[in-house]
Amino acid sequence: MSLIQLSKNQSLHAALLLPVTNSVGAHLRRHFSSTETDTRTLTIETSVPYTGHKLEPPSRSVETTQKELLTFFREMSLMRRMEIAADSLYKAKLIRGFCHLYDGQEAVAVGMEAAITKKDNVITAYRDHCIYLARGGTLVGAFAELMGRRDGCSKGKGGSMHFYKKDSGFYGGHGIVGAQTPLGCGLAFAQKYLKEEHVTFTLYGDGAANQGQLFEALNMAALWDLPVILVCENNHYGMGTAEWRAAKSPAYYKRGDYVPGLKVDGMDVLAVKQACKFAKEHVLKNGPIILEMDTYRYHGHSMSDPGSTYRTRDEISGIRQERDPIERVRKLILSHDFATEKELKDTEKEVRKEVDDAIAQAKESPMPDPSELFTNVFVKGLGADAFGVDRKEIRTVLP
Amino acid sequence: MAATFQSLGASSSLSTPNSFDSKLFHVPRPKSLAERKGGSLFVRSDLFPDNGSKLKVGRAGNLAVNAVATKGHSSSTASKPGHEVLLFEALREGLDEEMQRDPCVCVIGEDVGHYGGSYKVTKGLATKYGDLRVLDTPIAENSFTGMGIGAAMTGLRPVIEGMNMGFLLLAFNQISNNCGMLHYTSGGQFTIPVVIRGPGGVGRQLGAEHSQRLESYFQSIPGIQMVACSTPYNAKGLMKAAIRSENPVILFEHVLLYNLKERIPDEEYVVSLEEAEMVRPGEHITILTYSRMRYHVMQAAKTLVNKGYDPEVIDIRSLKPFDLFTIGNSVKKTHRVLIVEECMRTGGIGASLTAAINENFHDYLDAPIVCLSSQDVPTPYAGTLEDWTVVQPAQIVTAVEQLCR
Numbered sequence: 001m002s003l004i005q006l007s008k009n010q011s012l013h014a015a016l017l018l019p020v021t022n023s024v025g026a027h028l029r030r031h032f033s034s035t036e037t038d039t040r041t042l043t044i045e046t047s048v049p050y051t052g053h054k055l056e057p058p059s060r061s062v063e064t065t066q067k068e069l070l071t072f073f074r075e076m077s078l079m080r081r082m083e084i085a086a087d088s089l090y091k092a093k094l095i096r097g098f099c100h101l102y103d104g105q106e107a108v109a110v111g112m113e114a115a116i117t118k119k120d121n122v123i124t125a126y127r128d129h130c131i132y133l134a135r136g137g138t139l140v141g142a143f144a145e146l147m148g149r150r151d152g153c154s155k156g157k158g159g160s161m162h163f164y165k166k167d168s169g170f171y172g173g174h175g176i177v178g179a180q181t182p183l184g185c186g187l188a189f190a191q192k193y194l195k196e197e198h199v200t201f202t203l204y205g206d207g208a209a210n211q212g213q214l215f216e217a218l219n220m221a222a223l224w225d226l227p228v229i230l231v232c233e234n235n236h237y238g239m240g241t242a243e244w245r246a247a248k249s250p251a252y253y254k255r256g257d258y259v260p261g262l263k264v265d266g267m268d269v270l271a272v273k274q275a276c277k278f279a280k281e282h283v284l285k286n287g288p289i290i291l292e293m294d295t296y297r298y299h300g301h302s303m304s305d306p307g308s309t310y311r312t313r314d315e316i317s318g319i320r321q322e323r324d325p326i327e328r329v330r331k332l333i334l335s336h337d338f339a340t341e342k343e344l345k346d347t348e349k350e351v352r353k354e355v356d357d358a359i360a361q362a363k364e365s366p367m368p369d370p371s372e373l374f375t376n377v378f379v380k381g382l383g384a385d386a387f388g389v390d391r392k393e394i395r396t397v398l399p
Numbered sequence: 400m401a402a403t404f405q406s407l408g409a410s411s412s413l414s415t416p417n418s419f420d421s422k423l424f425h426v427p428r429p430k431s432l433a434e435r436k437g438g439s440l441f442v443r444s445d446l447f448p449d450n451g452s453k454l455k456v457g458r459a460g461n462l463a464v465n466a467v468a469t470k471g472h473s474s475s476t477a478s479k480p481g482h483e484v485l486l487f488e489a490l491r492e493g494l495d496e497e498m499q500r501d502p503c504v505c506v507i508g509e510d511v512g513h514y515g516g517s518y519k520v521t522k523g524l525a526t527k528y529g530d531l532r533v534l535d536t537p538i539a540e541n542s543f544t545g546m547g548i549g550a551a552m553t554g555l556r557p558v559i560e561g562m563n564m565g566f567l568l569l570a571f572n573q574i575s576n577n578c579g580m581l582h583y584t585s586g587g588q589f590t591i592p593v594v595i596r597g598p599g600g601v602g603r604q605l606g607a608e609h610s611q612r613l614e615s616y617f618q619s620i621p622g623i624q625m626v627a628c629s630t631p632y633n634a635k636g637l638m639k640a641a642i643r644s645e646n647p648v649i650l651f652e653h654v655l656l657y658n659l660k661e662r663i664p665d666e667e668y669v670v671s672l673e674e675a676e677m678v679r680p681g682e683h684i685t686i687l688t689y690s691r692m693r694y695h696v697m698q699a700a701k702t703l704v705n706k707g708y709d710p711e712v713i714d715i716r717s718l719k720p721f722d723l724f725t726i727g728n729s730v731k732k733t734h735r736v737l738i739v740e741e742c743m744r745t746g747g748i749g750a751s752l753t754a755a756i757n758e759n760f761h762d763y764l765d766a767p768i769v770c771l772s773s774q775d776v777p778t779p780y781a782g783t784l785e786d787w788t789v790v791q792p793a794q795i796v797t798a799v800e801q802l803c804r
Binding site: 121123152153154155156157158159162164165166171172173174175176179181182183184185186187189190191192193194212213216217219220223224375376377378379 | 554
């Protein structure tokens with residue numbers, strides 16, 4: 001489960017990468033640098049074509065730059081490392097309760113973020129650590145929240161399933177399967193009401209795709225042309241049940257019927273980015289759209305689930321070998337000489353250190369004060385206080 | 400039995416039958432319309448006996464029969480004459496004023512827009528404010544409640560209407576987890592300023608599923624406030640306060656009270672969300688009630704006064720949190736408590752209130768608290784059976800006589 005193992009699987013499978021053009025120079029050797037003057041662009045074809053339902057799918061060719069690919073690599077490695085570290089912390093009993101890990105699915109978070117701005121909203125369910133990070137959350141905020149400390153993003157009162165970041169449009173973080181889909185439509189409703197030209201990405205899983213409230217919300221979103229993009233992160237297992245055992249129709253992108261859909265290879269960060277960009281433009285003109293991200297999670301549903309009773313280890317390692325999102329980007333980078341292998345390894349080492357430092361810092365953070373038990377139950381204001389028997393005078397001030 | 404309270408009108412007013420105190424005979428300016436200070440309006444409630452936020456009617460004459468006001472005696476109410484409204488019109492006025500005042504207030508519900516609301520509360524609002532602000536939803540309570548909550552997370556202030564409170568059971572997950580708890584689990588990042596309102600309670604032979612009292616189910620949800628309106632005056636005031644509150648508020652209306660008529664002030668007023676209302680001050684026993692049962696209690700009070708008792712009637716209005724201050728002062732004075740509610744016996748508001756009073760005011764009680772609630776049965780359709788499910792004034796009289804023995 002370590003980086004060493006990951007790099008062992010690295011081998012140049014040229015078949016997976018089909019560079020169409022390489023615009024600047026030909027195989028110029030450039031060292032990885034973080035300068036802004038990088039102009040090497042690249043057009044890559046996605047590994048798997050898009051499949052559309054009631055719409056014209058976008059082109060398979062994705063434009064990207066060296067800088068972008070290196071950023072993707074770093075971000076995904078950071079997310080992967082964070083989730084692995086959370087795994088160890090959970091086993092060390094520093095994280096309690098439920099912990100749902102996102103490793104394997106990083107491409108969805110990173111690709112989506114690359115296509116949108118912080119003014120767009122994102123809401124997801126309980127597998128939210130990496131999306132929180134993608135939306136601008138800090139590692140310390142994440143780890144402190146996981147460990148229930150004061151410096152957590154929700155002051156330690158939310159936990160793994162309740163990460164939020166209002167200032168960058170990340171609306172959480174919800175524990176009940178599917179309950180976030182009406183909320184997401186509400187966010188989009190507000191955007192339409194306030195006439196903002198932004199969209200809401202509402203993420204849910206293949207398990208939640210069978211919830212009634214999803215279809216209710218879909219109906220309303222389509223009825224009122226709400227700017228919502230429903231993203232089904234199909235990792236093929238709803239908790240412990242495989243999708244073919246839970247859904248009559250596993251084509252989740254078609255399930256919207258009157259709502260157009262697009263099926264995307266969720267392990268290919270460039271494909272995800274292209275799809276999300278396309279979706280954002282589409283939705284601002286035409287109303288909601290469903291994106292189905294074909295992805296995979298290496299861990300079980302949560303830390304209490306070994307993840308091997310309903311699927312074989314061969315399946316997991318097979319996906320890791322062939323479709324791992326970080327490996328894919330690594331191969332792209334190496335094959336186009338955007339960085340050397342050593343540089344990538346150094347990045348991974350940096351990332352590891354960053355995560356370790358963040359954990360150390362989070363461990364230093366104190367537990368919340370006992371008085372925090374009662375804060376944030378109500379908001380202070382008109383008609384807010386829960387008072388006791390010795391109130392002498394009531395005075396409420398209207399806003 | 401049920402028709403009687405209609406004739407009471409909604410101008411339920413009061414005066415202490417004991418002393419013709421000139422202090423109490425002051426200009427019955429509603430206390431809630433208090434001093435205006437530089438843009439903000441203070442809702443000030445003084446201590447008992449000058450109870451706050453209630454229209455008072457001064458009355459001369461034979462005090463023994465002045466237990467309950469009847470229509471036609473509401474002349475010298477306010478400095479301004481005010482206007483007469485029915486309760487649903489009062490709700491609409493409150494909603495209209497708030498929608499005018501703040502463009503973020505919107506209404507979401509079934510049949511609220513073009514149809515005008517199944518109880519006419521939102522009639523005319525869609526023409527005035529447009530289809531987006533008064534949104535007709537499909538019949539999908541779970542998701543449109545969730546949608547309202549999601550919109551509130553970004554700063555809108557939706558007023559979510561359940562056509563009948565019982566339908567909101569479908570949205571219980573959204574109300575409990577997202578509405579009540581999001582402010583807490585996000586560490587204070589999100590506020591959910593929604594108002595969830597709708598008619599509930601036992602109506603006229605509506606059947607079991609349409610006669611539910613949801614206040615007992617919602618009362619444990621942390622993070623929400625619950626209020627119940629009973630007169631046009633407090634309906635409008637509570638509606639406005641609920642919309643302005645930053646907390647999620649559930650406003651319980653009652654199917655049978657929509658046609659109550661009362662004269663309410665012309666000027667703007669709000670009513671505090673956590674205060675109880677002193678309906679009738681008294682000395683012998685404290686009767687705590689809310690919503691429709693207030694009228695049964697006042698009906699019983701008439702009989703009780705004739706028999707020589709002096710009940711103090713308090714409409715608790717705020718179901719969560721309880722106004723233990725007003726209630727406590729009353730208990731300290733009378734030492735006997737009777738709770739009359741429409742909830743079912745098990746786990747109802749009365750049950751919680753009994754526990755709260757016992758815990759806090761045990762030393763002041765001379766007798767055990769008696770709680771009269773509806774029977775623990777699904778409300779039957781047959782009229783006579785339905786009458787026996789809820790508490791009737793005769794039972795209240797009997798209970799008071801027993802308690803005050």
